[in-house]
Amino acid sequence: MNTTQIPAPLIIRPNYEQVCKVKKLFIYPIKAVKGVEVNELEITKYASKLNRSWALLNESNNWIGIKHEPRLALTRTSIVGDELWVDAPDMPTLKLRYIDKLNNNHNILSFRMYGQQIKGLVCSDECNKWFQTFLGKPGVRLLQHHESFDFRDTNSDKRRNDDKEFPIIYQNKSGLHLINESSISHLNSRFSEGADHVCHENFRPNVLVDYPQAWAEDTWKWMRINGVNFMRLLACDRCPSTTVNQKTAVKNMETLVALKKFRPPEGITKKKGLGPMWLDSEDVSQNESLTRKHFVKVCKVKKLFIYPIKGVKGVEVNQLEITKYGVKYGSFRDRSWILLNAKNDYINMNTDPKLVLTRTRIMGQELWVDGPDMPTLKLRYIDEINDSHNIITIE
Known part of the structure; x- marks a missing residue:
């Protein structure tokens, strides 16, 4: 499961080997809201056109993800002509149009996303009330990015020096996300008995491929789809959003628990009796001990x-x-x-x-x-x- 982005125009990689075909394509016009399956993606400098062009903010101007509001999994999105239609249980259809021209009447807000500042145009009262009603949260607003606004840098946790060459909008870290259906099937086979299985919707990919060998995509550095070259930037983080059941909107941590059992982060092994190891708080599962072998003394605790x-x-x-x-x-x-x-x-x-x-x-x-x-x-x-x-x- 990888995040990918278009490389710089002059960078190419010859001698590709055909390994599989694209099975499905998706865009997610509104961040955290259900995506749309499409038959083609228009690739731009900012990755797929309209992908994550809208985002939801709460009263405190913090962006809303599906991990914050699992109920967003119950939405349904469709593209009808020049309109984006959003449906949800017991809600009327919300119809959106992309705003091309800005004027003095538009309310523009600036907010932070993953440590970077970005702007958004506040949508109509009708749009805001729709999401406030559906989520039961006052103060929720829908914002749209405009091409005249600044973009964010790809966030590869400073593992690359050229992140600025790959601008993004409201995506988490990168412009495109690829997953392999065989990897999802293998993950489901490692779930506890009776646990709800996951599907590609849990991982919100833009590109779904079906390669026979699970996790083979981890080794792909470059790929070409229909003549367009893509470069792998980083592996996708273990995100709590993947734990939201797409039919019930109920969280189940089985996804992350199973991944830690057979695909722990690099360098981490499971062994009893060596004391705790510090990980991100969302990366620790109950009743599991993750430790490193062969400790080497490197320093002393100062404070x-x-x-x-x-x-x-x-x-x-x-x-x-x-x-x-x-x-x-x-x-x-x-x-x-x-x-x-x-x-x-x-x-x-x-x-x-x-x-x-x-x-x-x-x-x-x-x-x-x-x-x-x-x-x-x-x-x-x-x-x-x-x-x-x-x-x-x-x-």
Whole structure:
């Protein structure tokens, strides 16, 4: 499962070997909304035309993915003439047209996506209300990219020096995504008994091929489709979006659990008794120990820190207790508290940079928080819950 992009115009790779044929092609006009199967792709400098040209934002101007709103899996998209039609259960058909000409009446917003700033044109009230109603979330807006706006650089995690040569719009990391149907079939064969199987829709590819050998696509560096040369940029990340059932919109982690069992990230092996290994939090499955063999001493730990309140300054400590939920110091667990705004969106230093001015101390069983011109706030961890406590759920 790979992300691919058109190479620079003067770069070619001769001596291709025919290995398989393209089985299906897809575009995803609206990021996170169901895609459309098409019989051809118009390839541009920015990859496939209209692919991820729209994106959804929440009240806090954070983009929305299917991993944030699994209900988007229940949508259906079709291209009818010059219109994009979006359908969903118990909703009227939403009909969109691409806006070619900008005027002073258009509302243009700038937001961040994977660390890069990008603009979007806010669509009509009708479009916004449609998604607000369907998702049950006020403040959701649909934005459209315009060709006059800046583009984002391909994000290969700085593994390439020429990412700027491959601009993208609202895609995650690259302009095109290819998967092999045999790889999906092999993945399903590794699922636990009774687990729901996945299909190509879980992985949202632009190009679906059917090559007999599963995972062979991992070794393809270049490919040519109908005379167009493509270059492999990177392997696709293990994304939580793949866990959303495309028929029920229910998440099931079996996809990522199965992949970790027989296709762990490079250099990682499964062996008991060697202690924890740090991975991305979304890459750790329950009841599984992932460790490296043959440790080599390379350095010493200089300092240890814990951050009891998410977004607030941390505390330097002399030791950390390792638990299945992360690190702990005394009665204080890392990121045990969180700040919410009036809309129940969590707050961090990205949204409120003033939090960098805070100072946190652990004084016995109390957590002390200080800020400029503010009295000291003294907190204790609440161990016992009673009926007087107000408990809310956040996403």
